[in-house]
Structures are given as structure tokens and as C-alpha cells.
Amino acid sequence: MTACRLGQPYHRMYLAAFLLDFSVAVSFTAMPFFIIERLGGGAALSGTVGAVQMAVYAFGCLASAGFVSRASNSLYWAVGGVGGFALLFLLVPWVRTSGLCAAAASAPFLGLALAWPAMQAWLGQEPDVKTRACRIAAFNTATAFGFTLSPLVTGPLYDADFRLPFALLAALCIAVTGLILSLIPKTPGSRHKPGDEQPVDETGSVLIAPGLLYASWAATFTANALFAAVRSVYPLRVEMLAADGSLMLLRGFRPALFDAVGPATAYSWLAFLLSLFTVICFGVMGRTRVWQGRYAILAAGQLAAAVSFLFLGRTRSLAVMAACFAVVGFNFGLCFFASIYYSLAYAQTRHRRVAVNEGVLGAGGFAGGIALGHAAEYLGIGAAFQWTPFLVLLAIVVQLLLRFGFPSKQAASEAGQSR
Numbered sequence: 001m002t003a004c005r006l007g008q009p010y011h012r013m014y015l016a017a018f019l020l021d022f023s024v025a026v027s028f029t030a031m032p033f034f035i036i037e038r039l040g041g042g043a044a045l046s047g048t049v050g051a052v053q054m055a056v057y058a059f060g061c062l063a064s065a066g067f068v069s070r071a072s073n074s075l076y077w078a079v080g081g082v083g084g085f086a087l088l089f090l091l092v093p094w095v096r097t098s099g100l101c102a103a104a105a106s107a108p109f110l111g112l113a114l115a116w117p118a119m120q121a122w123l124g125q126e127p128d129v130k131t132r133a134c135r136i137a138a139f140n141t142a143t144a145f146g147f148t149l150s151p152l153v154t155g156p157l158y159d160a161d162f163r164l165p166f167a168l169l170a171a172l173c174i175a176v177t178g179l180i181l182s183l184i185p186k187t188p189g190s191r192h193k194p195g196d197e198q199p200v201d202e203t204g205s206v207l208i209a210p211g212l213l214y215a216s217w218a219a220t221f222t223a224n225a226l227f228a229a230v231r232s233v234y235p236l237r238v239e240m241l242a243a244d245g246s247l248m249l250l251r252g253f254r255p256a257l258f259d260a261v262g263p264a265t266a267y268s269w270l271a272f273l274l275s276l277f278t279v280i281c282f283g284v285m286g287r288t289r290v291w292q293g294r295y296a297i298l299a300a301g302q303l304a305a306a307v308s309f310l311f312l313g314r315t316r317s318l319a320v321m322a323a324c325f326a327v328v329g330f331n332f333g334l335c336f337f338a339s340i341y342y343s344l345a346y347a348q349t350r351h352r353r354v355a356v357n358e359g360v361l362g363a364g365g366f367a368g369g370i371a372l373g374h375a376a377e378y379l380g381i382g383a384a385f386q387w388t389p390f391l392v393l394l395a396i397v398v399q400l401l402l403r404f405g406f407p408s409k410q411a412a413s414e415a416g417q418s419r
Helices: 010-038 043-069 075-089 098-106 108-123 129-160 164-181 210-232 234-243 263-286 295-312 318-343 347-379 381-405 408-415
Strands: none
Touching: 010 043, 010 075, 010 098, 010 108, 010 129, 010 164, 010 210, 010 234, 010 263, 043 098, 043 108, 043 210, 043 234, 043 347, 075 098, 075 108, 075 164, 098 108, 108 129, 108 347, 129 164, 129 263, 129 318, 210 234, 210 263, 210 295, 210 318, 210 347, 210 381, 234 263, 234 381, 263 318, 295 318, 295 381, 318 347, 347 381
């Protein structure tokens, strides 16, 4: 176990990360119900919108990898990205067609593609390896807490008035913008303070086998595909079960409370656990080292999540759903934390690799949303979720080929190359 020192100015970045992911989760929680109830869409449309959002995010991250890293201070890009995210999302409540909805809900993710890599690379400047791991853990925990708590607020807000979540999103982004601006030196010619843009410090670099890095990226792709599926497609199953009165707490037991809450509120409980267990995973990984360099742990997490999809395709029990969401959330935390840790391992390429990692993350969200959304539309949600584990097994085979296709002896030469 390692002790973490999380003092100034890092707590402001953690708070910004919490509020930004809180606002992102507002959009993710509200959008499926907006599509279902306001646009009359189904699983295919909801999954497609979620997929397009992730595709835009992936493209934006990869496209920004070069020019953002050359900025005098990349946090200026983060400020612009957060502002763009909020302003564009405010258009969503006013659209009335599926095409305009997809455009209005997806364009904001170009802003996030500028913000997240810049914020993560800012943390990666820490030269001490153990301290850097702790700060990555704190940052990721803050983001996951945002995802955890947001649905509990968003669900009831949406059930009260569908426009309220979008107003909350805008207010949160204003606060995030102020926090990030406070981290930028006020005098252009001033020397850096802890956390400002610094020259490359090679002393904080560690060698990571290329195969392990690439396999962790592929694992993050798979984990976020599963995460996106339960986030953008599974709300429709909750909506359907709630509508016909067959949503149970346990088999044969339906509390009277279930008749008093809307489906968005019921789903918010599941979304809370999804991100809560991501938080728990981040906390564990930030304070332990047993997972480092061990791909088998990532494979085990993905297999557990795959088994959860078998249950999600069949159950009507909210308690069983909750357990499955917890496993999916923990697996996402496991794969994502490992991949960002490995991406920041070498100082010279940290922004490029973080941008690639975020691009892979977005691509996984695209694949999960569009594949499960359309499969659910044509096969039914139950069948689509029960077939998913076979795709996860195929993904693990690909990851194994990546893991052992790039020998560890290449790590030294890889470390000196830009990704």
C-alpha cells in the first residue's frame, strides 16, 4: 500500500473532474429516456445516438493528439472543450427529429475530446511513479464519483421535467471552467508551479512492454463497449419491465415503491451501482501494485462482465440487475485504470498515448452502443445480451495476440518513440 499526497493544486483538478463527469453522466442518463419518450425512438435509435457520441469522441481525441500537445498550456484547450460541450448540449431539449437529436447530442463530445486528454496529461507530469499512480487514482475516482452520484439526481429531475437535467449540465460546466482557469498561471512569462506545464522529465518514465500497452487499450475498448451497452440500451428493458409491471426487486417480490417511481428513477439506482463499483476499483488499484504488468487480471474482469450479460438478458429482478451492473462497472474501472497508467508510463509521449487511450475508449463506446442497440432492436434485448459473451471471448483472443505479439525486449526501443 502507498500513501498518497493529494494537496494543492491537485484538489481543484479532482473537483473539476468530478463535476465534469457528473455533467457527462447527466447527458448519458437523460438521453435514452428523452429519445424513448420525446422522440418515440427505441433501442436502435438510443444505441445509435450513444454510438455516434462515442465515435465523435474517439475521432476528436485522435485528431487532437498532435496539436493539443504542442500548446503552450493545454489546459486552455480543456477550457474551450468544456464550454463547447455545455453550449452544444443545451440545443438537445429543443430538437424534435431523430437526425437533429443525434447531431445535437453528439457534437458536444468534440469538446470533451479536447478536455479529458489535456486534464489527464496535466496529471502525468508528476515525476515520481508512486505519487503519479496515486494521483491518477484520485482523478479517476473523482470522475467515477461524478458518474456514480449523477444518475441519482438526473433520474428524478428528468421525471419532474425533461429540461431540468440539461440546465444542470450547463451550470456544472460553468463551475468546471472556473476551476480549470484557476490552474493556469496568470502571468504568461512566470515559471511553473506544481502542476503547471513542465519540461519533459524522463526520471518519471518506466518501461512498459508494447504488447501489454496495446492489450490494455484493447481491453478498455471491450470494457467500455459493455459499459456503453448497459448505459444506452438497457434503460429500454427497464422501461419495458416497469411499463408492464413485471419489474421485481427479487423473484416474486415487487414492493409498492415500484409503482410510485418512474423508470428513469428505477434505472438511476442501477447506474449508481455501475459507477460506484468503478470508484471502488479505482481506489483499490491506486493503492496496490499486484495488478501491474499482469494482463490475466484484465482478462478475468472481462470474463466476469461477460457472465453478467447472460443474467442481464434474462432477469426481471432489480437486485440481480444491480449485482450485474456492479460487475460491469468494476471491470470497466479495472481495464481503464490499467490502460491510462500504462499510457502515462513514459513522460515524452504521455499526451499522445492518453489521447489514443481516450480514442480507444470512445471507439469501444461506439461499438457497444451501435452493436447492442441494433441487435436488441432485431433480436430483442434479452437475446442480444445473451449473445454478447461470445463477442467478449473473441475480444480476449485478440488481446492475447496483442499481448504476446510484441515481446518485452522491445520496450526499451518503444519508450523512445512517439506514439
